[in-house]
Amino acid sequence: MKGNQRLKVLHLISGGDIGGAKIQVLTLVKNLQKQDVDVKLLCFIRGVFYEEAAAMGLNIELIKQPSRLDMSVVDKIKAIVDQEGFDLIHSHGARANLISMLLKRKVKIPVITTIHSDYRLDFEDTFYKRWIFTPLNALALRFMDYYIAVSMELREKLLERGFPKNKISYVFNGLDFESEVSYISREAYFERMNIPYDPACIYVGILGRLHPVKGHKVFLEGAAEALKKVEHLRFIIGGDGIEMENLQKLCSKLQIEHAVHFIGFVQNPYDFFNGIDINALTSYSEGFPYALLEGAKMKKPTISSDVGGVGKLILPNQTGLLFASGDHKAFGDHLITLATSEEKREQLGQQLYEYGREHFSAVEMAMQYHAIYLQVKDI
Known part of the structure; x- marks a missing residue:
């Protein structure tokens, strides 16, 4: 990024997310656009996240990944990074983290990830996922350039597990408390x-x-x-x-x-x-x-x-x-x-x-992320 050029960030997320990570990323991206940040979202599944992001008018693209272990998407993402000139890649979740780990070998910009939950517990509900994807995600996380935890407690867990102290921040989730919401009686x-x-x-x-x-x-x-x-x-x-x-x-x-x-x-x-x-x-x-x-x-x-x-x-x-x-x-x-x-x-x-x-406003959350982006972009 040179001069007053806007920061460009590529967010990677599976697209099948339905919980807190979905809300956090959609809220963050919407409010980052008010912080002189150009954001593009890439998804690998046409799920609830993708549909909601598209309905919100966010800049989102779908690159279908037939299975979690199909890494043919990596070269496609590299082409997008090269063509559109992103300053950072921001990853969310195990699927995106694994792709980001492989992408790091092909691009020369920092890759950061948000830790939305204790990654050791994310796949406790399924035996084969627990024994395959938990260790893969744990491995992928070791290759990130920077980590943003959504609480101090998650940051402490990362420190206890040997992640570098100077590469971890925490930013609490935020919500738009001012906008109107619709609901039935x-x-x-x-x-x-x-x-x-x-x-x-x-x-x-x-x-x-x-x-x-x-x-x-x-x-x-x-x-x-x-x-x-x-x-x-x-x-x-x-x-x-x-x-x-x-x-x-x-x-x-x-x-x-x-x-x-x-x-x-x-x-x-x-x-x-x-x-x-x-x-x-x-x-x-x-x-x-x-x-x-x-x-x-x-x-x-x-x-x-x-x-x-x-x-x-x-x-x-x-x-x-x-x-x-x-x-x-x-x-x-x-x-x-x-x-x-x-x-x-x-x-x-x-x-x-x-x-x-x-x-815990959405604006405050986006401002803190923007400050971290500026800090990390020249790593």
Whole structure:
């Protein structure tokens, strides 16, 4: 980059992402364009990410990769880099990291990656992926020029695993708190999801893939504890994944089937958050989850396990309630506290919204990434 020429960054991501990484990258790219950064997205799967990016009018191109181990895409990406003159390559996720590792041998610009989660846990849900793609991703990460973790805790994990201290920063995820969001009424959403609606009930929601690391077992066990004292609690689980059958069996074992609703993949998270009274997160490991930021935008009182960077957003008794990871009894106690006090719910929801808007904006996130790009581009 010379003179006042705009910085040009190529982002690589699989394109099949549906969780926090999807939201983070789309939000980041949208706001980087306001920071004198030209961004192009490359995807390898025509999935939800690709469709949403295209609908947003972002500069995105699809280079289909028949399988994760088909590396014929590397030369195609090199041609794009050479032709369009990018200053940096920014990688997201295991598939993109592996491609970036091979691409580094062919281009002479820095390659950086965002660490969205603990990469050692990303494939815990599938045996063959865990034994093939986890080590491949761990290897690919060692070849990156720079790392951006989404929480201080993830940065510490990288340091503990021997990654170079001078090549790691952390930037918390950010959300556009100012833009309008669309959602349907609670009654309409419940009808669509086949959930019986009772205005006397308090609805608790958890949104995320049904993966062991998300701690849905803790969610259900805490629900069972809380229902012993607050019978009008109801629980909505949004998301799909391999844990569905195990969780449904656990509901039967706990005898709480009448109070728990599994609704599968959630297309519009704001429909979901508008429908609940209390937002919950029970994970064993996190970076900085968007499920809490999106709930904050909707002013939802929140109970979360104290993992990853969660404690930077959820301040005990100020912007929410925290419990030690895995402690379903403490989670249940917090449910009772909020279910029995409308005043407490409103207070924590409002304070969470105000704190999130002030400290975790999308603009601030993009500014920090831009500063890192300028620092790294001449490596």
